[in-house]
Structure formats: structure tokens, C-alpha cells
Amino acid sequence: MSKFELSDKELKRLLQEEGLEEPSLRFNKSVLNKVAAYEQAKRLKTPLWLKLVLGVFALLPAAYLVFGGLNLDFGEQTQKNIQWPSVSINLDFLTNSTYFFFTFLVVGAIWMAIIFNRFLEQYNHKHR
Amino acid sequence: MKGHNESYAMELIIAKVKQGxxxxxxxxIDEYKAMAFTLSLRLLKNREDAEEATQDxxxxxxxxxxxxxxKSKFSTWLYxxxxHTALTQMRKRKLETTDISNELIENSGAFSESGKEWQRLQRVERSNYIQQALDRLLEDDQVAITLFYLNENSLAEISEITGWEMSNVKVRLHRARKRLLGALEQLLDDEVKSLL
Incomplete structure (x- = not known):
């Protein structure tokens, strides 16, 4: 048992006399700045319709390749008997070759991404 | 009546904050920053870290x-x-904790002059000793002492804030109080010894 005793009341008084620690003077401003940054990020959040457009643009070349490449037939025969189409690659690097077509799609996708990025930047700038 | 008006004013403020x-x-922030910062500081023991954790x-x-x-007081919810933010930061930075040895508590009654010495001390000196004694406590003990004595939180509120069981809060508070008094006594005895 300690010989040094202080009642709860005394201890409370002593600690309350000590007071609370105060943060720096820029505390409020820093918190408000962080909240403002959060609010701004929330406003700049990509809207759903834009995400859908982006999704369609991203999936379009892939879907085109899949359906075009496999050349699926959704007729009556497909329901009973699925025949995997034979994939033929034309190695002629001139017109009508698969490589030509694929390169065209990749370049198209890159251009679409650049244009879309510019559009997003303008959109964000307007909503700032 | 004053308390009721204050809580009504706080409800209005909270409603406005909800609207942005x-x-x-x-x-x-003005209302709660000091207590929030004190609580963080007790855990992190570093003003910069405590300020960052409190801001977050x-x-x-x-x-x-x-x-x-x-459903509970706003202060309880905020604290x-x-x-938990300060605790996460503390774990992240793996701060070294200063442990108070059991020896300190056991030996706390070894000298009898400390009680008299305490009465003679001026307020500034007492404040200095309290700070030093608090610094010697474990972080959780400091939190318990701060919430109970400084912020006058109930045991149930401390349990809600910290996530400790009610029985654990009681035990921890009792031990923290004992350790604080032990640390104070040790500090005063050292002072007495140095004068002899």
C-alpha cells in the first residue's frame, strides 16, 4: 500500500489544473484543407454514365475481335451442335490481313483513349 | 438548463456539418480539438504525430x-x-513504449517524506511532477487517466471509446491511478534524496 495518497477528488483537481494540450495554431486550417480536398475529389468522381461509355469503348474492340474472329453463328444449328470455327490468319501484310486489322484497332483504341483523357480533363476543370 | 442548451446547440452544429x-x-473542431489532441498525445508521445493523427x-x-x-454523446463517438486512429498510427510507427516497472509500485511506500514534500510544492512544481509521472505510465494507463479524470468520462464511455471490457476499464483505471501515485512518490522521493 502506498503511503502517498491522494483522493480521487484531489487527483481530478490536480489533473484538471494541468489542463489540456493544445495543438498548433494551423490545426483547424489543416483539417479544413484536408476536408476540402476530400470534397473536391468526391465532386470529381467519374459519373456512372461516363464509366459506362468508357466500358463500351474499352470492350468494343475486344468484342469485335471475339465475334469477328470466331464468326459465331447463332442460328438454329448452334443450339444443338456447336461447331468451333477455324481461325485463319492471313500473313499477307497488305490489305485484308489480320495484322493490318489488329493494328488498325490498336491505333484506334489509343486515339480513343487520348481523346477521352482530354475530355475528362476538360470535364474536371469545369467542375472544379 | 445550460447543459441542455449546450447539447441542443451541438445537435444543431452536427446537423449543419451533415449538410456540409x-x-x-x-x-x-474548436470544441473538441484540445481533448482529442491530448488523447492522441498520450498514446503517441510526440506532438507532430499526435497532431497528424488528430487531424486524420x-x-x-x-x-x-x-x-x-x-445514440451516444458526440464526444464519445469522436474520441x-x-x-483508434492514434492507436493505428502508434502500431504503424512501432513506437517504443516506456514501461513502468512493477518495482516502482511495490517500492512506492518505501519513503514517508514524499507526502509532506508534496504539500510544500508550488503549483508549477506540482504540474511538472504530474507531467513527469504521467510520462512514466503506459499509454493505455494514460488514456484511462485522461478520459476519467480530465475529461470526466464514465466507465461505460471509456469502454465505448477504447473497446475495453467494462471490468477491464475498472481494473486498468485502478492500476493506472496506483501507478500514477507510485510514480509521483518515486519522483518526490528522488527529489528529497537529492536534497539530503
Whole structure:
């Protein structure tokens, strides 16, 4: 048992006399700045319709390749008997070759991404 | 009546913050920042870290204020966020904790002059000793002491803020108080010894 005793009341008084620690003077401003940054990020959040457009643009070349490449037939025969189409690659690097077509799609996708990025930047700038 | 008016004013402020009112949020920060910072400081023992953790806690509170339904006091809800944010930061930075040895408590009654010495001390000196004694405690003991004696939180509120069981809060508070007095006595005895 300690010989040094202080009642709860005394201890409370002593600690309350000590007071609370105060943060720096820029505390409020820093918190408000962080909240403002959060609010701004929330406003700049990509809207759903834009995400859908982006999704369609991203999936379009892939879907085109899949359906075009496999050349699926959704007729009556497909329901009973699925025949995997034979994939033929034309190695002629001139017109009508698969490589030509694929390169065209990749370049198209890159251009679409650049244009879309510019559009997003303008959109964000307007909503700032 | 005054308390009722104050809580009504706070409800209004919280309602405005929920609507995104920054002036109201600034008022809320002013009201609670000192206690929130003190709580963080007790855990992190570093003003910069404590300030960062407290700021993050206020931002978290702002983001989630929609979830505050008023079932408990706003301060309890806020200090819960502050406590856990500071705790996460403490674990992240793996701060070395200063442990108080059991020996200190056991030997706390070894000298009888400390009680008399305490009465002679001036307020500034007492303040200095209390700070030193608090610094010698474990972080959780400091939190318990701060919430119970300084902020006058109930045991149930401390349990809600810290996530400790009620029985654990009682035991921890009892031990923390004992350790604080032990640390004070040790400091005073050292002082007496140095004078002899």
C-alpha cells in the first residue's frame, strides 16, 4: 500500500489544473484543407454514365475481335451442335490481313483513349 | 438548463456539418480539438504525430458523420475515432513504449517524506511532477487517466471509446491511478534524496 495518497477528488483537481494540450495554431486550417480536398475529389468522381461509355469503348474492340474472329453463328444449328470455327490468319501484310486489322484497332483504341483523357480533363476543370 | 442548451446547440452544429457546412465543422473542431489532441498525445508521445493523427481523426469524423445517430454523446463517438486512429498510427510507427516497472509500485511506500514534500510544492512544481509521472505510465494507463479524470468520462464511455471490457476499464483505471501515485512518490522521493 502506498503511503502517498491522494483522493480521487484531489487527483481530478490536480489533473484538471494541468489542463489540456493544445495543438498548433494551423490545426483547424489543416483539417479544413484536408476536408476540402476530400470534397473536391468526391465532386470529381467519374459519373456512372461516363464509366459506362468508357466500358463500351474499352470492350468494343475486344468484342469485335471475339465475334469477328470466331464468326459465331447463332442460328438454329448452334443450339444443338456447336461447331468451333477455324481461325485463319492471313500473313499477307497488305490489305485484308489480320495484322493490318489488329493494328488498325490498336491505333484506334489509343486515339480513343487520348481523346477521352482530354475530355475528362476538360470535364474536371469545369467542375472544379 | 445550460447543459441542455449546450447539447441542443451541438445537435444543431452536427446537423449543419451533415449538410456540409464548413463553418459549423470549424466550430466542432474548436470544441473538441484540445481533448482529442491530448488523447492522441498520450498514446503517441510526440506532438507532430499526435497532431497528424488528430487531424486524420477529424477528417474521418467528417466523412462518417452521417453514421452518427446520436445514440451516444458526440464526444464519445469522436474520441473513439481519435483513439483508434492514434492507436493505428502508434502500431504503424512501432513506437517504443516506456514501461513502468512493477518495482516502482511495490517500492512506492518505501519513503514517508514524499507526502509532506508534496504539500510544500508550488503549483508549477506540482504540474511538472504530474507531467513527469504521467510520462512514466503506459499509454493505455494514460488514456484511462485522461478520459476519467480530465475529461470526466464514465466507465461505460471509456469502454465505448477504447473497446475495453467494462471490468477491464475498472481494473486498468485502478492500476493506472496506483501507478500514477507510485510514480509521483518515486519522483518526490528522488527529489528529497537529492536534497539530503
Amino acid at each position: 457546412d464548413m463553418v459549423a465543422f470549424n466550430a466542432l 481523426a477529424f477528417v474521418k469524423a467528417y466523412k462518417n458523420i452521417g453514421q452518427f445517430e446520436g 473513439t475515432i481519435v483513439y
